[in-house]
Amino acid sequence: MAKKGFAGKWLFWGVFVLLAIAAVVVTIRPDPVWVDLAPVTRGPMEITIKEEGKTRVRDRYVVSSPVAGYLHRVLLEVGDPVIPGELLTEVDPMPASTLDARSRAEAEAKAQSARSALNSTRQKVAAAEAEADLAVRELARLQALSDDHFVSDERLQQAKAAADRAKAILRSARFDEEVMAHELAAARTRLEVSAARANGDGAVERVPVRSPVNGSVLGIVRKSEGVIQAGEAILELGDPGALEVVVDVLSFDAVNLRPGIEARLTGWGGGTLDAVVRRVEPVGFEDVSALGVEERRVQVVADITSPPDAWQSLGDGYRVDAEFLLWRSDIVLQVPESAIFVSDGQHQVFRVVDDRAVLTNVSVGRTNGFHTVIQDGLGEADRVVRHPDRQLEHGSQVRVR
Structure with a gap:
């Protein structure tokens, strides 16, 4: 019996030690x-740069008063279409003073300068017409080849974009030609009115202010009638169908952008639009973020390459989100x-x-x-x-x- 009691004690203490060791191991073992x-x-x-931008009419024209006088009320509203030569408003001019020899020489020089500028613009129009004609013929050639599957769809899309850009540049050049022609007419008018005053003809007709371009009214600077000085702005005109996108990009992101990089435009209320970078301006400027942080930013200008039907509801100064594609796999x-x-x-x-x-x-x-x-x-x-x-x-x- 003694041996059995001794063996039972050893069994008890052995089990106790094992349980104690197991408890210690569980205690000190680190938790998962x-x-x-x-x-x-x-x-x-994809690696992209995303910033907020806005649309902008590519060619804006500020119509100003040709003479100092009394402005009649502008009856047009923002968004109204205008055509070249359309009457915008009228100005009753102040009695014109006779030009002395020096002033007349300066007026004649300005008229000659306007005439030279018009001739220069006409040469630019001719060059733009040649570029547009070449782009259209190249597009027609590639379309003919694409029917036989000799040209890729990507090459055909590039040719279409090149033709659209060439047409837009031609339209812009023609706008400039129209503006130069009206500036020349204004310079000649000053000489003619002064000559009539020198000859004793005191009757001065009301001076019409006409539209120099085909487009729409983008803004009205002076709507009410009243006295106005020569050269003071009256309203802004432009073609809403010729839009570009301006994006303020952080300078350390702008160094990775270059003309030709693809972009996507979202957040304007419609579908995703395709665009391509046309210009990265070489000059930065300082801006303050919403958190009060001073930032150096650079303006990036992009052209919309999607069909005009996809963004016809866009206008001047609309907000967009621009995402520039740097790399993709x-x-x-x-x-x-x-x-x-x-x-x-x-x-x-x-x-x-x-x-x-x-x-x-x-x-x-x-x-x-x-x-x-x-x-x-x-x-x-x-x-x-x-x-x-x-x-x-x-x-x-x-x-x-």
Whole structure:
């Protein structure tokens, strides 16, 4: 009986020690680290710059009073269409004074300058007509070849865009020609009125103010009647069908943009529009953000390449969101940017294998701020830890939230 009692004590104390050791092990064993996981995916990726912009009529014309006098009330409203030569308003001029020899010489010089400017503009119109004719003929040639599938759709779209731009430049040049012609007429009028005053003819006719271009009224600077000085603005005209998009881009983003880069226009109330960068201005300016931060920005001008029917409801000064496409790939291996960190100059991630974190070196490529291209180190079936904290180490047991 004594031996049985002795063996029972040893059994009891042995079990007690094992339980105590197990309790200590469970107590000191670290708890699993809670983590968020993200899969390694393969798919399309883009790197873009997105900023807010606005539409702007490409060619704006400020119609001013040709003489000092009494302005009649402007009856037009913003948005009303106008044609060249249409009467906008009238001005009863002040009695014209006789020009002395010096003033007459200056007036004649201005008339000669306006005549030379008109001749120069006509040469530009001829050059623009030649460019437009060449672009149209090239488009017709490519359309004929496209019927036989000798030309790609992308090349045909480029030719269409080139033809549209050439036509727009020609229209702008013709607007400039019309403006120069009216400026010459104004210079001649001053000489003729002064000559009539010098000859004793005191009757002065009411001076009409006519539209120099074909377009619409964009703004009315002076609507009510009253005394007006020569050269004072009355209203603004332009063609709403010739729109461009102006975007203020941060200067460190603007250095990555160049003419010809594709852009997408959204956030204007309609569908997505295609555009292309035409000019990146070489001069920056200072702007203050909504948070009160001083920023250096650069104006980027883009042309809308989508068909006019898709954006006919857009007008001057409308808000748009412009997204410039810097880089694009259809299929690329990528992970969230938040999963990557740098240690000792090496990009690393925590890969989860059998509920344990495995520290893995990776080779990265381009990033858009949300996802990063993985060139080496991971596979499509892997899962990585998002936002790894300091508690996570190589071999740590993890638990998914």
